[in-house]
Each structure stands twice: as structure tokens, then as C-alpha cells.
Amino acid sequence: MTGRTMTWARRTLVAAGVGAMAWWAVLALTAVPPRWWLSWGVWLAGSVAAHDALLAPLVIALGWVALVWLPARRRRDEGGVPTVPVPAAVVLRGGVLVLGTLLLVWAAASWSPLS
Amino acid sequence: MVNRPIRLRAPEPEDFRSPLHDERVVARVGAYLGVAVLLLFLTGLVSHLHQHPVAWLPFGPEPAWAYRVTQGVHVAVGFATLPLVLAKLYAVYPRLFVRPPLTGWRHALERGSVGVLVAATVFQVVTGILNVFKLYVFGFGFTSVHWATAWLVLGAALVHVGVKLPVVVRALTGPGHGLATPDEPTAGPTRRGFLGSIAVATLAVTALTVGQTVTPLRALALLAPRDPYDGPQDLAVNKTARGAHVEEAATDPGWALELVGPAGTQRLSRADLLALPRHEAVLPIACVEGWSASARWSGVRVRDLALLSGGRADDPVHVVSLQEPGTSYAESDLPGSYVAHDDTLLALTLNGADLDLDHGFPARIIAPNRPGVLQTKWVGRLVVGGAAA
Ligand code: HEM
Numbered sequence: 001m002t003g004r005t006m007t008w009a010r011r012t013l014v015a016a017g018v019g020a021m022a023w024w025a026v027l028a029l030t031a032v033p034p035r036w037w038l039s040w041g042v043w044l045a046g047s048v049a050a051h052d053a054l055l056a057p058l059v060i061a062l063g064w065v066a067l068v069w070l071p072a073r074r075r076r077d078e079g080g081v082p083t084v085p086v087p088a089a090v091v092l093r094g095g096v097l098v099l100g101t102l103l104l105v106w107a108a109a110s111w112s113p114l115s
Numbered sequence: 116m117v118n119r120p121i122r123l124r125a126p127e128p129e130d131f132r133s134p135l136h137d138e139r140v141v142a143r144v145g146a147y148l149g150v151a152v153l154l155l156f157l158t159g160l161v162s163h164l165h166q167h168p169v170a171w172l173p174f175g176p177e178p179a180w181a182y183r184v185t186q187g188v189h190v191a192v193g194f195a196t197l198p199l200v201l202a203k204l205y206a207v208y209p210r211l212f213v214r215p216p217l218t219g220w221r222h223a224l225e226r227g228s229v230g231v232l233v234a235a236t237v238f239q240v241v242t243g244i245l246n247v248f249k250l251y252v253f254g255f256g257f258t259s260v261h262w263a264t265a266w267l268v269l270g271a272a273l274v275h276v277g278v279k280l281p282v283v284v285r286a287l288t289g290p291g292h293g294l295a296t297p298d299e300p301t302a303g304p305t306r307r308g309f310l311g312s313i314a315v316a317t318l319a320v321t322a323l324t325v326g327q328t329v330t331p332l333r334a335l336a337l338l339a340p341r342d343p344y345d346g347p348q349d350l351a352v353n354k355t356a357r358g359a360h361v362e363e364a365a366t367d368p369g370w371a372l373e374l375v376g377p378a379g380t381q382r383l384s385r386a387d388l389l390a391l392p393r394h395e396a397v398l399p400i401a402c403v404e405g406w407s408a409s410a411r412w413s414g415v416r417v418r419d420l421a422l423l424s425g426g427r428a429d430d431p432v433h434v435v436s437l438q439e440p441g442t443s444y445a446e447s448d449l450p451g452s453y454v455a456h457d458d459t460l461l462a463l464t465l466n467g468a469d470l471d472l473d474h475g476f477p478a479r480i481i482a483p484n485r486p487g488v489l490q491t492k493w494v495g496r497l498v499v500g501g502a503a504a
Contacts, residue, residue, distance in 0.1 A: 001284055010277045017273030021231075024266035032263050036255035043253050044264075047237040048230075055201075056208050060131075090305065093135075094312025097205075101198040101316045102323070105244065105338045112248035114340055 059096060066092050131209035135309045142286035143310060144203045145279075149272060151196045152236070156269050158189035162403060163262055165486050168450065176456040179483030183401035186486065187328030190405025193243045194324045198316035200240055202309070204233065225278050232271035235264050247340045247404045258403075327406035343400075343408035347471035350410050353402055353487060354444070356472045361493045364437040370477050372461070376424020376499035385477045388463060391415045391423075396458035402487040412481045414462035417454050421499045429455040430500030434480055437493040447489045453482050461494060 001009070032040065067089055109115055134140070165174055165182060174181075217223045239261065246257045253260075276283065326336025327343055336342065346352045356362045364370070371382040394416050401407040418428040429451040438445035453459050459482040463470060470476040475492030482490065 006281060006284070010280050013273050013277030013280065017228075017270045017275075017277060020266050020270030020273060022270075024263055024270060027263035027266060031259050032255070033259075036260060039254035040260050040264075043242060043255075044234045044238045047241045048234045051204060051237060052208075052211065056204060059205065060208065063133075090308030090312065093309065094315060097198060097202060097312045098316040098319055101201060101320050102338065104197065105194065105320060105324070108244055108248045108250060109338050109340070112250055112340065114249055 059100070062096065063093060126209070126212050128209040128213055130212075134306055136206055136209050137306075138282055138286040140306050140309060141203070141206045142279075142283045144199065144206055144313065145283070146287070147313070148196070148199045148203050148236075149276065151192050151199055152268060152272050154192050155189060155196065155239075156265055158185045158192070159262075159265055161185045162189065162486060166489065168448075173450065173452070174484065175452045176459065176483040176485070179398060179458065181484045182486055183328070183399045183407040186401055186403060187325075187405055187407060190243075190247055191321060191325045191328060193240065193247075193405075195317045195321050196236075196240050197244065198313055198320060200236060202313045202316075204237075206309075228271055228274045228278070231267065232275050235267040235271055239264055239268055249340070330408060339406070340404065341402075341406040343406045347473050348410075348465045348468060350400065350408055350465065350474065351402075351406060352473040353404070354492070356476075356493065359436075359438050359442070359493065361437045362472065364495075365472060365476055365493045370495075372478060372494065373496040374420060374424050374499070375496065376421065376426045378425025381424065385463065388415055388461070388478065392419060393463075394457070394460060396460060396481070396483075398458060398481055398483055400481075400487050400490065401485070407487075411466050412460055412462040413464045414460040414478065414481070416457070417449060417459045417461055417480070417482075417497070418456075420461060420497060421454055424497075424499040426499035432500075433498040434491045434494055435496040435498070436491050437495040444488045444491070447480070447491045449480070449482065453485070456483060458483050461497070 028037070128136075161174075161182070162185065164172060168174070217226065242253055242257065243261065245252060246261075251257070320338070322332070322335055323338040324336060325339070326332035326334065327339035327341045330343060333342060333344070341351055343351050356365055371384045372388065374381045374383055392415070393413050395411060395413040397409055397411050399407045399409045417432055421430050421432060422428055431451050432449040432454050434447045434449060436445050440446075449459065460480070461478050462475070462481045463478055465471065465474050470479060475494070478494045479492040480490050480494060
């Protein structure tokens with residue numbers, strides 16, 4: 001991609017994006033009743049806060065314990081280099097993602113009046 | 116890291132040393148997520164335009180299965196987006212701690228747009244999934260808020276891609292864009308392993324939910340909100356007669372369809388309707404919530420009723436149910452192209468038996484390529500063509 005194409009592609013994307021967000025503002029004011037704005041805002045902010053402040057630190061801490069701290073403890077005598085064999089690490093971190101996803105959906109499913 | 120004393124301080128991006136946080140991973144997961152968001156926006160737009168038609172992009176009754184596919188894809192991709200969002204947020208998490216937090220107005224705008232993107236995307240996924248499980252815990256009406264937020268997601272995603280385009284191009288095509296590079300550690304999680312796990316998580320959640328739309332996979336649908344064949348007459352029900360408060364009106368032996376047209380108003384009892392030429396059609400009920408199932412319906416063609424009312428075979432028809440006026444989905448409109456279609460029926464039977472009360476007894480609309488919420492049940496009145504005015 002040449003410099004000019006890149007510049008134009010970026011300008012077009014940003015302009016289209018700003019346009020779409022402006023349309024969102026119009027819809028928010030005209031298509032969503034004001035009595036819903038507060039709970040909308042709370043859910044917008046709340047889901048991110050729940051992720052960034054709870055879910056992510058928990059997963060990062062779990063990863064650190066399983067992939068850094070525990071192996072390091074085991075191998076302290078070998079110079080303290082933390083090593084987890086690649087397949088084990090992939091299974092561990094992948095397992096958290098797969099099980100975490102399914103757990104979240106399972107929680108919604110089991111709480112649902114449909115179940 | 117092991118030998119460093121543990122100090123209590125806020126982390127910095129450099130503290131996260133796993134290769135999973137580098138731009139090659141971030142750009143790839145972002146690209147998958149971008150495709151998912153685009154698909155969600157487009158299929159959502161189709162659903163919106165079915166319910167809020169515009170003259171410049173009218174939908175017709177053909178192909179009969181189209182809405183079933185677009186909304187099925189919408190909800191299936193919606194579920195699949197959950198692991199993609201989790202993975203993307205995990206990969207970019209270290210950037211939350213960048214120092215200094217703001218270096219100027221451009222940086223502030225860039226971070227602000229990312230904040231909006233994350234909030235709006237997580238919001239759509241969380242509330243979308245809660246909604247299909249009928250967990251209406253959010254305190255606002257889902258459809259209009261979801262519709263407005265869709266534009267926020269799209270807008271913030273376009274701005275974000277515009278801002279990051281050079282990095283994306285470099286990470287996907289530039290020198291050293293491969294996943295297995297010499298700096299890849301020989302231990303610990305690898306970039307390819309991480310992307311593989313994302314694929315497994317996406318496939319797993321899809322496999323366990325998609326059976327509500329792809330009915331041959333029903334047996335696998337352990338986490339799907341619905342079994343589309345579980346209900347009276349082997350077909351799921353979204354709104355029951357009790358929930359719609361129509362039990363009494365719909366079972367009233369004096370019920371008669373009010374047919375309003377250019378020739379005036381006629382009243383047709385169920386027996387009158389059963390005596391008219393009947394037509395059978397196999398058509399899906401395709402719910403806005405993603406599940407769908409085909410069933411065998413029989414009844415009177417709406418176009419025959421339009422003609423009987425003195426109208427034309429392709430006059431639009433306004434449908435009014437026995438529900439309290441003003442309640443959700445108590446009315447719907449059949450555009451002329453739908454009325455004229457062979458398979459658009461005022462259905463009286465389902466799978467060979469009288470309609471169950473929860474399926475819309477004494478009569479309901481069933482038409483091809485139409486969201487379930489517009490297949491009005493417990494019909495009380497049909498207003499044909501100009502008579503609507
Ligand atoms: C980035 C994410 C998403 C975008 C951009 C998006 C976009 C849309 C749009 C534009 C509509 C049409 C709304 C209308 O009729 O006015 C829609 C409808 C819908 N979406 Fe999404 N969506 C997203 C995620 C999800 C997810 C994750 C789910 C659930 C798994 C979901 C479930 C639904 C449902 C059930 C409807 C039908 C609502 C109704 O008509 O009652 N969406 N979506």
C-alpha cells in the first residue's frame with residue numbers, strides 16, 4: 001500500500017466511522033426513550049468494568065500462577081528459568097479460554113427461564 | 116521475574132512479556148473480530164429492515180428461507196464473538212496500563228474511541244446473549260437499544276481500524292509478520308497455540324448452540340437457548356396466549372375474522388374460513404432470537420381474502436391481533452409482494468391439526484421470509500389495501 005493510498009484509506013475509514021457514531025447519537029436521542037438512557041449507560045460502562053477489573057485480572061493472575069510462578073518454584077534449583085513445555089502451556093491457556101467461554105454461556109443458560 | 120522482589124505497584128505494559136500480547140496476535144484477532152462485527156451489523160440490518168421497511172430496499176417473500184439464514188447467522192456469530200472478544204481483550208490488556216496515560220489530544224481521542232469500541236462491543240455481546248436466553252435484566256427495551264448501539268460499534272470499529280491501519284498492515288503483511296518468528300519462546304504459550312485455542316473456543320461454543328437453527332445438529336445443542344421442536348404440536352412458542360392475555364378472546368366461540376376491504380366489512384367465522392379454498396405450505400418459523408423450524412401449515416391464502424374483500428391480489432394488508440392495542444407485535448403489515456405470494460396464509464392448522472392456542476388459534480399469519488414476530492398470531496382483523504387509510 002503506497003503512502004497516499006494509506007492516507008486516503010485511513011481518512012475514509014475515520015470519516016465513515018465518525019458518521020456512523022453521529023447517526024448513533026441521533027438514534028440515541030430519537031429512537032431510545034430517555035427513561036432507558038441511565039440503565040443503557042450503566043450496562044455500557046458496567047460490562048467493561050466487569051471485564052477489566054475482575055475477569056481479566058483473574059485470568060492474568062491464573063496464567064501467572066500456572067505458567068510462571070509454579071514452574072519457577074519447581075525449577076528453582078535449575079537456575080530459576082521458568083519453563084512450561086509448549087503443549088502444556090497451550091493447553092492451559094487455551095483451556096482457560098475454551099472453558100471460560102462455555103462457562104459464561106452455561107451460566108446464562110442455567111439462569112434462563114427457558115431452561 | 117521470579118527473582119525480582121514483589122513490589123505493589125500498577126503494572127506496566129512491559130510487565131506482560133508473553134508473545135500473545137504482540138501486534139501480530141492483536142491484529143489477527145482484531146481482523147476476525149472485524150469480520151464478525153461486519154456480519155453482525157449486516158445481518159442485524161436485514162432484521163431491522165424487515166421490521167422497519169424502507170421503500171428503497173424492499174424485501175420480498177423469496178427466498179422463503181432467507182430470514183431464517185440471516186438471523187440464524189446473526190445469533191450464531193453473536194455467540195462465536197464471545198471468545199473472540201475475550202481473546203482480543205486479553206491480548207490488548209497490557210495497553211490499558213500505558214504510561215503516560217495521555218500524551219495529547221490525538222492520543223486522548225484514540226484512547227477514547229477504543230474505550231467506546233470496547234464498551235459498545237462488550238455491551239452488544241453480553242446483552243445479546245442475555246436476551247436470547249430471555250434474561251431481561253437490563254432495564255431497557257432490547258431491540259431499540261441494540262439497534263442504536265450497533266451504529267456505535269460500527270462507527271468506533273471503523274475509526275479504530277482507520278487509526279491503526281498502518282500497524283494492521285505491518286502486522287499482517289510486513290517483514291516478520293509470521294507467527295513463528297525467532298523471538299518466539301521455546302516454552303510457554305505460543306502465538307499459534309493461542310490462535311488455535313481461539314478457534315477451538317469459537318467452534319465449541321458454535322457447535323453447542325447452533326443446533327437451534329441448524330436443526331440436524333439439535334442433539335449437540337447443549338447450550339442453545341431453544342430446542343425449536345420443543346412445544347405444542349412439536350414447534351417452539353415464543354409468546355404464549357396467556358402471556359399475550361388473549362386466552363379468553365381467542366377461545367370465544369363467537370370469534371369471527373373481521374375482513375375490511377374496499378367492498379366493506381365482512382365477518383368470517385372459523386367455519387366460514389375452513390369452507391374457503393385451502394392451501395398447504397411448508398414454511399419456517401424464524402424467530403428474531405435466532406432459532407427456527409419448518410412446519411406444515413394450512414389455511415386460506417391471504418390474497419384470496421384480499422380479493423374477497425374487494426381488493427386486489429397484491430394489495431398490502433394490515434394485520435391486527437386480538438392482543439391489547441399498542442402491546443408489542445399486536446399488529447403487522449404484509450406488503451403487496453407478500454400478499455400476492457402463493458404461500459402467504461391465514462393459517463388455521465399446523466402439522467395436520469387445528470392450531471394450538473399458543474400457536475395463534477383461531478387463525479394466524481404465516482408467510483415466507485419473515486421474522487417470527489411479524490407472523491401475527493390470534494388474528495382478529497385484516498384490513499386490505501386502501502381500506503387501511
Ligand atoms: C457487535 C455486535 C452486534 C451488532 C453490531 C448487532 C447488530 C444488530 C442489529 C443492527 C439488529 C437489528 C435491530 C433492530 O431490529 O432494530 C440486531 C438484532 C438482534 N441481535 Fe444483534 N448485534 C450484535 C451482537 C449480537 C449478539 C452477540 C446477539 C446474541 C447472541 C445478538 C442478538 C440479536 C437479536 C436476538 C436480535 C433481534 C432483536 C429483535 O428484533 O427483537 N446480537 N443486532
